[in-house]
Amino acid sequence: MYARASIVEQLPDPLSPLFADMIDPAVTRSLQSLFREFLDEDVIKDSDVGLPTVNGYAYYRYSRSGMGRLMWKSPRAFRMLFTRGIMTDRWRNNAHPKYRRIVSDWTARNLSEMSIEQLMGGVEALVAAATEYYTAVQTIIPVAASSEVLFTRFYDAVVRSKGDPPAQVFLLGSDSEPIRAEKSLYELATWTRSHQELAASLLGMPPQEFLKQSCYIGRSGLA
Numbered sequence: 001m002y003a004r005a006s007i008v009e010q011l012p013d014p015l016s017p018l019f020a021d022m023i024d025p026a027v028t029r030s031l032q033s034l035f036r037e038f039l040d041e042d043v044i045k046d047s048d049v050g051l052p053t054v055n056g057y058a059y060y061r062y063s064r065s066g067m068g069r070l071m072w073k074s075p076r077a078f079r080m081l082f083t084r085g086i087m088t089d090r091w092r093n094n095a096h097p098k099y100r101r102i103v104s105d106w107t108a109r110n111l112s113e114m115s116i117e118q119l120m121g122g123v124e125a126l127v128a129a130a131t132e133y134y135t136a137v138q139t140i141i142p143v144a145a146s147s148e149v150l151f152t153r154f155y156d157a158v159v160r161s162k163g164d165p166p167a168q169v170f171l172l173g174s175d176s177e178p179i180r181a182e183k184s185l186y187e188l189a190t191w192t193r194s195h196q197e198l199a200a201s202l203l204g205m206p207p208q209e210f211l212k213q214s215c216y217i218g219r220s221g222l223a
Contacts, residue, residue, distance in 0.1 A: 001067060002059045007051070007134050009178045014056030022124060023058070026131040027051040034135050043069055087139045095136035102129040 007027065015023070028049055035043040048066025051058050062070075106122050114122070152167040160167070172179060192199050202210060 001062045001064075002052075002054070003062075004057070004059060006060055006138065007131075008058045008060055010134070010176075011058045012177055012181065015053055015058055019127070020051075020053045020058070022127045023131065024051045026128050029128070030132045030135040033132065034139070088143060091136050091140050095133055099129055099133035102126065 028044070028046060028051075031049055032042065032044045035041070044066060048063050048069070050061045052061050053059070102125065106126060109122070111119065111122075148171050151171070155167045155170070192202065202213075205213070
């Protein structure tokens with residue numbers, strides 16, 4: 001199974017060959033380490049998951065056997081993800097400080113005095129640290145998502161008055177590649193709805209033709 005999801009959302013452009021070679025095994029190691037820590041067993045094998053590229057673009061890859069093994073272990077893993085405090089404490093007190101420490105350490109070094117081997121070691125260390133940290137961030141998504149749902153329901157039912165902004169305004173967070181992509185798509189949709197003939201034409205267009213026209217607009221810069 002190949003998917004453009006999760007960490008790949010942070011990699012919207014084609015990868016350089018060097019980074020592609022580094023990130024692929026780093027993703028596998030980070031997931032192996034996570035499941036080994038919480039389930040105390042090697043759930044993911046080297047051949048189960050990876051981050052290969054297709055035409056330069058990164059994809060998540062899961063083998064069928066690996067996916068089946070993950071699904072079998074998922075109930076136990078999900079119970080831990082939703083257990084109050086475990087994952088957030090791990091992120092706050094361990095994963096985040098560790099990542100900041102590694103980045104600060106390499107930022108403070110004088111790169112001009114380092115050999116090519118040392119520089120390559122530093123790049124590998126930073127890629128591994130970033131991948132491990134992103135994996136840790138994924139473990140707190142269930143808690144974050146459920147808290148956003150609760151906030152939205154409370155805000156809409158108790159707080160929000162006529163003319164107030166929707167709850168999503170308070171939940172967007174810091175700007176990022178996925179958020180910018182969502183905003184761009186929303187702005188394009190808003191502009192399209194303001195042109196009734198164009199909107200009607202697009203709504204009546206077959207999916208493949210719609211995709212073809214969208215690609216043309218994107219390449220030509222008409223949007």
